[in-house]
Amino acid sequence: xxxxxxxxxxxxxxxxxxxxxxxxxxxxxxxxxxxxxxxxxxxxxxxxxxxxxxxxxxxxxxxxxxxxxxxxxxxxxxxxxxxxxxxxxxxxxxxxxxxxxxxxxxxxxxxxxxxxxxxxxxxxxxxxxxxxxxxxxxxxxxxxxxxxxxxxx
Amino acid sequence: xxxxxxxxxxxxxxxxxxxxxxxxxxxxxxxxxxxxxxxxxxxxxxxxxxxxxxxxxxxxxxxxxxxxxxxxxxxxxxxxxxxxxxxxxxxxxxxxxxxxxxxxxxxxxxxxxxxxxxxxxxxxxxxxxxxxxxxxxxxxxxxxxxxxxxxxx
DNA sequence: TTACTAAAGGTCAGTAATGGTCAAAGTCTA
DNA sequence: TAGACTTTGACCATTACTGACCTTTAGTAA
Numbered sequence: 054x055x056x057x058x059x060x061x062x063x064x065x066x067x068x069x070x071x072x073x074x075x076x077x078x079x080x081x082x083x084x085x086x087x088x089x090x091x092x093x094x095x096x097x098x099x100x101x102x103x104x105x106x107x108x109x110x111x112x113x114x115x116x117x118x119x120x121x122x123x124x125x126x127x128x129x130x131x132x133x134x135x136x137x138x139x140x141x142x143x144x145x146x147x148x149x150x151x152x153x154x155x156x157x158x159x160x161x162x163x164x165x166x167x168x169x170x171x172x173x174x175x176x177x178x179x180x181x182x183x184x185x186x187x188x189x190x191x192x193x194x195x196x197x198x199x200x201x202x203x204x205x206x
Numbered sequence: 207x208x209x210x211x212x213x214x215x216x217x218x219x220x221x222x223x224x225x226x227x228x229x230x231x232x233x234x235x236x237x238x239x240x241x242x243x244x245x246x247x248x249x250x251x252x253x254x255x256x257x258x259x260x261x262x263x264x265x266x267x268x269x270x271x272x273x274x275x276x277x278x279x280x281x282x283x284x285x286x287x288x289x290x291x292x293x294x295x296x297x298x299x300x301x302x303x304x305x306x307x308x309x310x311x312x313x314x315x316x317x318x319x320x321x322x323x324x325x326x327x328x329x330x331x332x333x334x335x336x337x338x339x340x341x342x343x344x345x346x347x348x349x350x351x352x353x354x355x356x357x358x359x
Numbered sequence: 360t361t362a363c364t365a366a367a368g369g370t371c372a373g374t375a376a377t378g379g380t381c382a383a384a385g386t387c388t389a
Numbered sequence: 390t391a392g393a394c395t396t397t398g399a400c401c402a403t404t405a406c407t408g409a410c411c412t413t414t415a416g417t418a419a
Contacts, residue, residue: 058406081367081368116414168321170355171352182335191334195328199328233377234379246398247395268404271377272405363419366413371411375405376406379402
């Protein structure tokens with residue numbers, strides 16, 4: 054029922070959980086063979102599911118003895134928040150980045166699923182704002198205030 | 207008496223009753239084929255028969271392996287919410303009324319303190335929007351989407 | 360060293376597979 | 390027959406997947 058990309062994502066995340074080192078090394082071609090697809094499909098999955106915003110770091114090496122390494126980042130909530138707040142205060146913030154932040158906070162159990170969805174919904178509503186610049190600013194404001202609030206409670 | 211839309215409604219409701227999970231997943235195109243109509247007819251049926259007011263929630267995903275999920279809600283607080291929703295959809299909503307709704311939901315223990323604050327914070331951020339009319343609209347959108355979200359989770 | 364080769368992995372544009380929207384046309388019904 | 394409800398179809402948006410072509414690296418023969 055589910056598609057290739059979803060199954061591959063699930064597979065890789067399972068491997069990550071089982072890995073004591075916190076990262077996994079894979080061979081692009083081997084994985085493609087295992088899932089009966091072209092190698093570039095791996096990049097699609099990595100590019101859509103294992104982004105930095107979602108808390109993953111992907112490194113790779115080409116050529117002989119090449120590999121793709123997927124690492125799950127472990128950051129403390131404090132670091133996360135202060136980094137993000139700095140970014141935000143500096144100006145606006147992209148929609149993608151904002152969502153990444155929310156996702157991370159959820160993974161860190163700092164906010165509940167419902168809270169994370171509420172925040173995402175608030176971001177969504179901003180799509181209705183016509184002006185690009187204003188929207189970015191508003192998004193920054195919104196996210197900052199919500200984060201500050203979460204710190205308080 | 208028995209037009210396409212009615213027959214399709216009946217069919218889907220039958221499926222829902224038979225589904226242990228409380229929801230069903232369908233393929234828009236397949237269903238259209240089964241009923242010998244254009245795909246958009248499915249959207250018409252969903253939009254007229256499976257609305258929130260009637261206790262249904264519809265979610266979907268596009269692209270390969272996409273789907274349309276229809277969920278039957280267990281009514282209770284949902285009733286209350288849909289009442290609020292009707293008000294909101296009618297146009298914008300005042301800041302006061304918005305806060306009133308949030309307060310009410312908190313009192314009913316439908317949302318936590320933290321959740322209520324998050325929602326209020328989101329409303330606050332809108333103060334930065336200059337244009338009065340746009341602000342009202344945006345507030346309506348925002349609150350509506352957040353309430354819809356709460357129903358889902 | 361140098362140059363060549365094989366073995367990786369990366370990019371990107373194109374295609375396929377879905378579902379969504381909206382307005383116009385058709386059909387019923389009070 | 391006006392207004393409400395249905396149905397259709399053209400056009401749009403999103404997500405997944407593929408393949409041709411490109412870049413990098415390790416190994417090795419000269």
